[in-house]
Amino acid sequence: MVAYCKNCGEEVQSGSAYCAKCGSRVQAQTGLVLATWGERALAYIIDTMLLGFVLAWFALPGLRLIPRVWGGDMMNWIPFVDFGFRNIIYFVYWFFMEQTYGQSLGKMAMRIEVTDLDGGRLDMNQTAIQALGKAFLLPLDLILGWVMYPSMQQRLFNNLSNTVVLKKQG
Numbered sequence: 001m002v003a004y005c006k007n008c009g010e011e012v013q014s015g016s017a018y019c020a021k022c023g024s025r026v027q028a029q030t031g032l033v034l035a036t037w038g039e040r041a042l043a044y045i046i047d048t049m050l051l052g053f054v055l056a057w058f059a060l061p062g063l064r065l066i067p068r069v070w071g072g073d074m075m076n077w078i079p080f081v082d083f084g085f086r087n088i089i090y091f092v093y094w095f096f097m098e099q100t101y102g103q104s105l106g107k108m109a110m111r112i113e114v115t116d117l118d119g120g121r122l123d124m125n126q127t128a129i130q131a132l133g134k135a136f137l138l139p140l141d142l143i144l145g146w147v148m149y150p151s152m153q154q155r156l157f158n159n160l161s162n163t164v165v166l167k168k169q170g
Contacts, residue, residue: 005117034167040153044106047094055089102114113165113166116162134155153165
C-alpha cells in the first residue's frame with residue numbers, strides 16, 4: 001500500500017512520519033487503493049454514453065431544446081478545450097454526482113470513487129475544480145496528469161483539487 005502526502009501529493013515511504021518533499025506530518029493511511037487509468041477510462045466512457053443518449057434525445061427534430069449556436073463550432077478553435085453546451089451539462093452532472101455520492105454512474109459501475117487524499121468526501125471546491133478539468137479540458141488535463149503525476153495516477157485537475165480516484169471499499 002502506497003501512502004501519499006496530503007499537503008503536496010508526493011509518495012511517502014512506508015513508516016515515514018514526515019513527507020520528504022514538503023516536510024508535512026504524514027498520517028497513517030490504510031486500505032486506500034488507487035483506481036487504474038483503465039478503470040477510470042471505462043467509467044468516463046459509461047458516463048459520456050449515458051449522457052450522450054440523454055442529450056441526443058433533446059436534439060431530436062421537433063424537440064430542439066438545446067440552442068444550436070451553443071453546440072456549434074464557436075469555441076473549437078482552441079486546442080484541447082471545449083466550451084460547448086454539452087460540456088456544461090457534463091460539468092453539472094459530474095459536480096452533482098461526485099459531490100452528492102462521491103461517484104458518477106460510470107464510477108458506480110466500475111466500483112471506484114473520487115475522494116480527497118485521505119479517502120474522505122470532497123468539499124464543493126474540490127468537486128468543482130476536478131469536474132472542471134474533466135468537462136472542459138480533458139485531453140490537456142489527462143496529458144499533463146500522465147506526465148506530471150504518474151505515481152498518483154492523477155489528472156492535472158485531480159492534483160489541483162487534492163483528489164484521487166480510489167477503488168471502492170467493501
